[in-house]
Amino acid sequence: MSGRSASVARGVAWRGLHTFFHNPTLVVPAVMFPLFFFTAFAGGLSGVSNVPGFDFPENYTTFQFVFVLLQASAFGGVFTGFAIARDFESGIGRRMMLAAPNRRAILGGYALVAVGRAVFVWIVLTAVALVAGMQVGGGPVDLFGLYGLALLINVAALMWAAGIALRFRSLQAGPLMQTPVFLIVFLAPVYVPFDLLAGWVKVVATVNPITPIVEAGRQFISGAPADSLLAYGAVLALLVVLGAWALRGRRRAETAG
Amino acid sequence: MSASTPVQVRAIAWRSLIRTARQPAQVVPAITFPLMLFAINAGGLDAAAGLRGFPAPDYLTFILAVPFIQAGIFAVAGVGADLARDIESGFLDRMALTPVSRTGLVSGQVAGTIALGVVQGVVFLSVGLAAGARLETGAAGALVLVALVVCIVFAFGLIGVTAAFRFGNGEAVQGLFPVLFVFLFLSTMGLPLDLLEKEWFQTVATYNPVSHMLDGIRSLFYGGWDGEALALAFAMTAGIVAVFLPLAIATLRQRVVRT
Numbered sequence: 001m002s003g004r005s006a007s008v009a010r011g012v013a014w015r016g017l018h019t020f021f022h023n024p025t026l027v028v029p030a031v032m033f034p035l036f037f038f039t040a041f042a043g044g045l046s047g048v049s050n051v052p053g054f055d056f057p058e059n060y061t062t063f064q065f066v067f068v069l070l071q072a073s074a075f076g077g078v079f080t081g082f083a084i085a086r087d088f089e090s091g092i093g094r095r096m097m098l099a100a101p102n103r104r105a106i107l108g109g110y111a112l113v114a115v116g117r118a119v120f121v122w123i124v125l126t127a128v129a130l131v132a133g134m135q136v137g138g139g140p141v142d143l144f145g146l147y148g149l150a151l152l153i154n155v156a157a158l159m160w161a162a163g164i165a166l167r168f169r170s171l172q173a174g175p176l177m178q179t180p181v182f183l184i185v186f187l188a189p190v191y192v193p194f195d196l197l198a199g200w201v202k203v204v205a206t207v208n209p210i211t212p213i214v215e216a217g218r219q220f221i222s223g224a225p226a227d228s229l230l231a232y233g234a235v236l237a238l239l240v241v242l243g244a245w246a247l248r249g250r251r252r253a254e255t256a257g
Numbered sequence: 258m259s260a261s262t263p264v265q266v267r268a269i270a271w272r273s274l275i276r277t278a279r280q281p282a283q284v285v286p287a288i289t290f291p292l293m294l295f296a297i298n299a300g301g302l303d304a305a306a307g308l309r310g311f312p313a314p315d316y317l318t319f320i321l322a323v324p325f326i327q328a329g330i331f332a333v334a335g336v337g338a339d340l341a342r343d344i345e346s347g348f349l350d351r352m353a354l355t356p357v358s359r360t361g362l363v364s365g366q367v368a369g370t371i372a373l374g375v376v377q378g379v380v381f382l383s384v385g386l387a388a389g390a391r392l393e394t395g396a397a398g399a400l401v402l403v404a405l406v407v408c409i410v411f412a413f414g415l416i417g418v419t420a421a422f423r424f425g426n427g428e429a430v431q432g433l434f435p436v437l438f439v440f441l442f443l444s445t446m447g448l449p450l451d452l453l454e455k456e457w458f459q460t461v462a463t464y465n466p467v468s469h470m471l472d473g474i475r476s477l478f479y480g481g482w483d484g485e486a487l488a489l490a491f492a493m494t495a496g497i498v499a500v501f502l503p504l505a506i507a508t509l510r511q512r513v514v515r516t
Contacts, residue, residue, distance in 0.1 A: 033435075040442035043458040047448050051304045183293075191302045201300025 012109025034072035081161020088169035138223035159242035166249030269365025277369030291324035329413035337417030337430035374410030
């Protein structure tokens with residue numbers, strides 16, 4: 001990335017993060033929703049860990065923390081897509097396209113916004129989970145692997161949402177950004193390990209690229225990574241496909257003027 | 258209630274019915290979203306039925322109670338948003354100039370949402386039975402279930418009405434939607450009370466009225482007729498009505514005075 005492109009990305013990122021952190025209506029839901037899911041799942045469903053065959057080595061709080069961390073990361077990307085749509089609705093997006101020498105850098109800037117938002121949520125969520133009794137069996141390298149997955153899923157979800165936002169350039173496309181992400185995330189092994197899934201959900205989870213990511217995340221936190229290559233392969237493949245989708249969306253936005 | 262109040266309620270209710278029927282964007286998510294969550298949870302938590310002491314024959318039957326409560330939550334957003342639009346467009350101010358009774362105005366506004374509640378109840382029950390759930394109490398149980406759903410929708414709808422009169426804008430009313438989901442998630446939605454391991458969660462779920470509504474609905478599906486569970490479920494909805502109907506009328510009076 002050239003110096004001018006880096007400057008554009010930094011400018012977009014600063015603006016996006018400034019808007020996020022100075023607007024309680026954006027910050028509060030971004031933090032509250034993951035905490036709420038974490039509380040509801042880890043608190044209300046902990047009895048599920050007594051199901052015969054539930055073989056996760058740490059407690060259920062830890063089991064759910066990984067899912068909520070990855071889910072919050074994905075939604076952090078989606079909500080940054082909302083910000084792109086809002087910028088195009090207000091006309092800022094179009095002005096940025098006119099001003100930037102390399103328009104891909106704008107997308108890079110939004111990626112920095114998505115990552116910044118996600119890191120903020122990770123800090124709060126991890127602190128709350130530790131206070132709530134989360135057990136961490138993995139070492140620093142394992143945790144790096146877990147948060148690395150979360151980071152990549154965050155950017156991949158942003159690319160999906162950005163592709164939609166740049167095509168429609170309106171917040172009305174919001175359900176199109178979040179519903180598929182919601183579905184794909186919740187059709188992974190959310191409440192029990194993959195082996196305990198049954199019926200149509202198991203069939204879908206088998207081919208769902210989020211499944212190896214969630215499973216590997218749980219292996220990382222318990223210190224027994226076994227399927228990390230598959231997980232990183234899945235998330236990188238998502239990133240490549242969705243990145244191409246977002247770049248094509250950028251071209252559509254350019255054509256629309 | 259004056260002699261003309263039923264006529265007023267009918268007219269306002271008819272308008273509310275037509276308006277709801279003409280808004281697919283309100284009707285479709287209110288039916289599909291709860292079904293989507295039902296399908297995901299029924300499959301994802303199927304193994305929970307293997308827990309010792311799990312009361313239902315399978316998890317699908319257990320979790321089927323949840324969409325009926327979600328019908329109530331959608332009622333808050335639906336009726337509240339419609340009413341807020343009436344306030345924003347000045348319709349309510351024009352109504353206030355007429356001799357229409359406050360009770361009629363409040364009750365009539367909920368009619369469209371109640372009709373939607375009946376549709377939701379029938380659809381959710383049909384889908385649940387088609388998916389393999391069993392309704393042990395039979396046809397009579399189905400009627401009681403729809404009646405309970407109507408009461409739940411009416412009760413929750415009054416919360417939406419109160420919020421609309423209080424805030425006067427749709428965005429604020431929509432903000433209640435996630436708050437009410439908190440009540441659902443902090444209930445016996447996922448597991449029965451006895452199987453909740455965390456003490457604090459069990460305490461919250463015990464005092465959460467939604468848990469009792471869920472228990473009432475579930476009692477119709479398995480375990481045979483349970484008068485106590487049903488009475489508690491109806492009493493909880495009656496309690497919400499007893500609090501929010503006067504509150505809605507009071508906030509309406511304040512709004513009319515303000516405008």
